[in-house]
Amino acid sequence: MTSKSSAEVALIRINIARRKRWDLLFGLLGILALATGLLTIASLFVDMLIGGWERLHPDFFTNFPSRRAAQAGILSAWVGSVLVMIVTATVAVPLGVAAGIWLEEYAPKHWITDVIEINISNLAGVPSIIYGLLALGLFVYTFGLGQSVQTAGLTLALLILPVVIVATREAIRAIPQMIREAAYALGATQWQAVKDHIVPYSLPGILTGVILGLSRAIGETAPIITIGALTFIAFLPPPPIMEAAPYVNFDWLQAPFTVMPIQIFNWTSRPDSAFQQNAAAAGAILVAMTLTMNALAIWLRYRLRKNIKW
Amino acid sequence: MPSSQAVSSPRPVSDRLAKRASRHVKERIIEAILFASAAISVFVTLGIVYVLLKESMVFFSQVSIVDFLTDTQWTPLFDDAHFGIMVLLSGTAVSSFVALLVAIPLGTIIAIYLSEFATSHIREIAKPILEVLSGIPTVVFGFFALLFVTPILQWFLPELPGFSLLSAGIVMGIMIVPIISSISEDAMRAVPMALREGSYAMGATRLQTALRVVFPAAISGIAAAYILGIARAVGETMILAIAAGMQPNLVWNPMEPAATITSFIVQVALGDLPHGSVGYNTIFAAGLTLMLFTLVFNMFGFWLQRRYRERY
C-alpha cells in the first residue's frame, strides 16, 4: 500500500487500454443491434412502398375487392376497420376508464382487489387468438351476436381493455395527493372529486393510452379471422344515417364485414403476384395508419403534459 | 329517572343534512358501477376458461386424452383423423426457439447498451425505433417474412422452401426484441446507482460494471423479460400463418414448413366451421393447450417482475 512507481503506473495504463477495447467493441455491438431494428423497419417500408406503388391511387381507396387485382381496392376494408374501431372505442373506453378509476380511487386492500389486478395482468398476456376463440364460442353462438361488426368490436375492446386500464391508472397515479386532499377538504364527495378533478386531469394520459390501444386493435387479424370475418366482401354495411325516420340505423352493427388486416392477409395468401402488389399497398396504408395513431398519441401526451405543472 | 319510555327515532337536524342520505346512496351506486367495470376482467377470464373447457370437453369425449398427447400425426379433418397435439407443439416450439435465438441476444444487448452505455441522444433515437418496431401489425410482418425475408434466406440457403419456420421465426424474433429490451432495460435501471459507484470506484470499465454488477443484480427482471418474450412467441399467429405454411408436420428442422397451434386455428377458421363439428371442437382443444402454456409462462414472468420490483 505504497506509492506506485512509474513502471507500475505504465502497467496500469496498459491494463486499462486492454479493458477499454472491450468497452468500444460493445458500444459498436449495441449500435449494430439497434441498426438491425432500423434496417428491418426501413426494408419493410421500402419493400411495401415499392411493391405497392402501382396501386396507390385514389381509386384504391374507393374500390371494392375484385377478382382482378388491378381493380381491387380497400373500400370495404377500411370502412369496416373504422366501424369496428368505433364499436371498440365505445366499449373499451368507458369500461377501461371506469375500471382504472375504481382500482386507483376506490379499491380497498382486499383479496378481491388482488384477484382483479392479477386478472388484468393475465389478460394482457393472453394471445389474441384466444380472444378470437372466446368470441367464437361465446359471442357468436351463445350470445347470438353473429359474425358481425359488433362481435369484432366487442372482442377487440376486451383485447385492448388492459391497455386502457393501465394507461388510466398511470395517468391517475400522476396526480399528486394534495389535489385530492384539497378537493375533499372543500367538502367534495368521492365521486365529485373523481368527476371534477381526477378524470379531467388524467384525460391526456388516458387519451394517449386509448389511441395506442386502438392503433394495436386496428392491426389485429387473428381474433377477427376466428370470428369469421369473410374475406371477400364486395359491399358495405348499411349506413348509420338514413333519410327516413328514425334517422339513425344500427343495422350496420350486425352486418358481415371485413377489415384492413384481413384484406391484406387474403391478398398475401393468393399465389398470384399481382395481388401481392395490392397487399403491399394495403400494408403500407395500414402501417401508415398505425404509425400516425402512435405519433398522435405521443404528440398529445407531450402537448397536454406541458399545460400541467404540479 | 325516566323509565321504559320508548325512544323516538332521531330526527334530522335540518333539511340540508338530510340530503346526506340520498347523496350517500348515489355515491354507493356509482362505486358499484365502477367496481362492476373492474370486475368485468374477472368475467372475461372466466368466459375464456368456460368456452375453452366446454368445447374441449366435447372434443375429449370423442378423442382420448392419451391419443391427444401421444399421437404423432395431426389430421383432424381427414376421414382417418389423428389428433396428436405434439405435431402442432413441435411447430410452435421450433418457431419460438428460432425467434428467441434472435430476440434474446439482440434484446439483451440493446438493453445493456441503452441502460449503461448510450448517451441521451442515442436513447432518443433508439426509443422511437423500438416503438415503431412494436407497433407494426403482425400481418404486415407476415407479409415481410414471406415476400422479403424468405427470398433473401433462399439466396443463402437454396434448399429453403417457400414456407418455413426459419423465416417466420426470424421475423417473429425481431418483433419480440422490443418486449425483451424494454423489460430488461427497466430492470437494469432499477439497480441503484450505489452499486455501480462501488464498481467504478474499483477501477472497473463500463462493460465490466454492466456485466459483472448490473446484469447479475437485475437478473430476475431480465429473466421475466425472457419469459414474457417466450409467451409472446408461443402465442403469435399471423406471421406463422402467412410465412410458415400450414402443413401439420412433426418436424424439428426449422428449414421446413409446419403448422403451429395458432396457425392451425386460423386454418380451420378460414374454412367452413359448422358449429359443433369435430373441426370446431378441435380448435378449442388446441386453444386450451395454448392457453395453459402461455398462462404458466405469463404467471412465472409476472411473479419474477414483482420480485425484482420489491427488491429495489
Place this chain on the structure above:
Amino acid sequence: MSEANSQISSLPVKAEVKNFDFHYGDFHALKNVNMPLSDRKVTALIGPSGCGKSTLLRSFNRMHDLYPGTRYGGEIVLHPDRTNLLDPRVDPIEVRMRLSMVFQKPNPFPKSIYENVIYGQRVRGVKKRSVLDDKVEEALTNAALWDEVKHRLHDMAFALSGGQQQRLCIARALATDPEILLFDEPTSALDPIATASIEELIHGLKDKVTILIVTHNMQQAARVSDFTAYMYLGELIEFGYTDEIFIKPRDKRTEDYITGRFG
C-alpha cells in the same frame, strides 16, 4: 497560519489539493481549496451539511465524471509522480485503480463475500486462484473480518450485518493496494458498536495507508484523525493538526462549529 503550515509541509505529502474549484452546473460548490494530504496519515474533512466535504472527497477519484454537468477546476496532484488527478487527459479509471473508496451506505455487490473482496482483482484480469485466495485473506484480515467469515467465504455478502458489510467494503477497497483510501461518512449508517469497530480499524490502518475521511461526527474526527480540515459553504476555513483544531482553533467560524453553536 503559516508557521503551522511549514511544519506540516515538511512532512511527506501524498497529495496536494491546489486552487481547487468545483461546479455543479452553474452552482459554484467548492471555492479555491488548498490542502495537503500527508502520507500515511489520516486527514478528516468536517463541516455542516452542504459544506462540500463529500464533493471534495469524490473529486479525488473522479466520481463526478459519472454525472453530467460537473466541472473541476484547479488540481489535485498525486505524489511522487506528480500526476494531476483532475487532468482530463488522465483516465478516471486509472485514478480509481490507484485510489479506493468506502461509501456511506455499505454497498456490497450481490455476490459472495469472496467475490466481493476480489472484485478489484477480477476487474484487472487476475485469474490465478492462489493469488486471489491470498489477497482475500490479507484484505479481510486487515479489515478485521477474517475470523468472522473465513469459514463462509462463499456465502452471500447480504447475509452479513451492517457493520460486517461495511468492513467487507473496506476489505474490498484494501484488496487493490490503494495509494489513498477515501472514506465517505463510513459509519453514519451504522450502530454505535459497529461504528466503534470501524474506527478501530481505521486507527489500525494508519501508518500503512494514506486516508482521507469525511465525517459529520466531530468526535469521530477527533478520535481518528491526525489532521483535520474544517469546511464551510464550499471553502476550506481552517486546516491543521487535529489536536490544535479542536483545542485551539484559529478561526472563529471553526470555533463556532466545534463548540456546537451551529451545524
